[in-house]
Amino acid sequence: MTIMPPDLSIFESLESEVRSYCRDWPTVFDRAHGTHLVDEDGHRYLDFFAGAGSLNYGHNNPVLKRALLDYLERDGVTHGLDMATTAKRAFLETFQRLVLRPRDLPYKVMFPGPTGTNAVESALKLARKVKGREAVVSFTNAFHGMSLGSLAVTGNAFKRAGAGIPLVHGTPMPFDNYFDGTVPDFLWFERLLQDQGSGLDKPAAVIVETVQGEGGINVARPEWLRALKELCERQDMLLIVDDIQMGCGRTGAFFSFEEAGITPDIVTVSKSISGYGLPMSLCLFRPELDVWEPGEHNGTFRGNNPAFVTATAALHMYWTDDQMEKHTRARGEQVGQALLALCDESGAEEARCRGRGLVWGLEFSRAQRASEVCRRAFELGLLLETSGTRSEVVKLLPPLTISADETDEGLRTLARAVRDTG
Structure with a gap:
């Protein structure tokens, strides 16, 4: 039987050269459900990518889909700017009751625009407005x-x-661990802050990811995050946690900073907050920081009502108890054990792994091998992406709803791809 290559001509001739994911997965996808995508020729792919973390509850989750279809069929408001709507009210009430209050988080909620970078921009702008300073400190290998x-x-x-x-x-x-433990935490940072000759302007805020996804799955220790929070308090700087990819249960708890026992001043959330892959983002902050003037930060698509509907349904479905958190941690342990075994098989000098919850990375000493593994995995029916500054890390980001059997299937496929490229 002759297998015809997919027709990619319209994408290659008309779409910008900036496209990227489609170059790694040269097929035309048509349908998706749960943990699988299906291309137009009927080939099934197990998804260990989950829309870059935007599909924590899987593709076309039936509960969320039903809520969305019911809302659209009754002509619910689709576009509402920042107007008060029943969909927004339901989300705010549910978010407060199921997420904020149980965690004793006092945050105000801002809808800054449809994407994660909108949330980050609003957080930076707010921090500078509150503190009256321009400088913001970030971290090596960060992506915001x-x-x-x-x-x-x-x-x-x-x-x-x-x-x-x-x-x-x-x-x-x-x-964290940038110097492989040879330098005490924050020694350089604090010395610059204290030295009037350092040239470092007093920062308004510090922005951090608890797990750097794009940076290579670099996991910050809870004690490092606590020390960072204490440093910010001593030096009158706001702490911004970027939870865009690691929030909404990705590391186990709803917010990735919960394990460290800290309360950031500002938190950015996006990706899986809608639960359905619809554009939506939040900027959360302590009430005393709410110094905005009406309309001072604006945007046409900051009130995505269909996303409010699916977000509310997702909270009701998965965050009324701790079962989702337990499931994520169990699947994460399954992934971690398999990756450790794979590293032992490959040799410590060839590969090493790290992660939290259901975000894991498999780093190769020969950077190009990570891309080779992902390419071979695609041929075998598994979607993976790379991360890290040299694309040296294979990144595992499956839906949180994945079953033990599906997880095992994906891990077996990954192991085969590693062996085939060795």
Whole structure:
């Protein structure tokens, strides 16, 4: 039987060269359900990518889909700017009752726009407005978005270069274990803050990811995060936690910072907050920081009512008890054990793994091998992406709703891809 290659001509001739994921997965996808995508020729792919973390509850989750269809069929408001709607009220009430109050989080909720970088931009703007200072400290290998303010606190040189102009008012500091434990935590940072000759302007805020996804699955220790929070308090800086990819249960708890026992001043949330892959983001902050003037931060698509509907349904479905958290931790342990075995098989000098919850990375000493593994995995029916500054890490980001059998299937396929590329 002759297998015809997919017709990609319209994408290659008309779509911009900036496209990326489609180059790694050269097929035309048609349908998706749960943990699988199906291309137009009927080939099934197990999804260990989950829309870059936007599909924590899987593709076309039936409970969320039913809520969305019911809302649309009754002509519910689709576009509402920041108007008060029944869909927004239901989300706010549910979010407060199921997420904020049980965690004793006092946050106000802001809808800054449809994407994660909108949330980061609003957080940076608010921190600067509150403190009256321009500088913001970020960390090595950080990724916070592709708009100019977010790029200024992003570490990746390739992405920063795309700005085309100087990226200012952001200063990087070493992330946890950047010096392999040879330098005490925050020694350099605190000394610069205390030294009047250091040249470091007093920062308004510090922005951090508890697990750096794009940076290579770099996991910050709880004690490091606690020390960072204490440093911010001593030095009158706001702490911003970017929970865009690691929030909504990705690390187990709803917020990734819960394990450290800290309460950030500002939190950015996006990706899986809608639960259905619909654009939506939040900027959460302590009430005393709510110094905005009406309309001072604006946006046409900051009130995505269909996303409010699916977000509310997701909270009701998965966050009324701790079963989702337990499930995520169990599947995460399953992944971690399999990756450790794979590293032992490959040899410590060849591969090593790290992760939390259901976000894991498999790093190769020969950076190119990670791309080779992902390419072979695609041929075998598994979707994976790379991360890290040299794309040296295979990143595992399956839906949180994945079953033990599906997890095992994906891990067996990954192991075969590793062996086939060795």
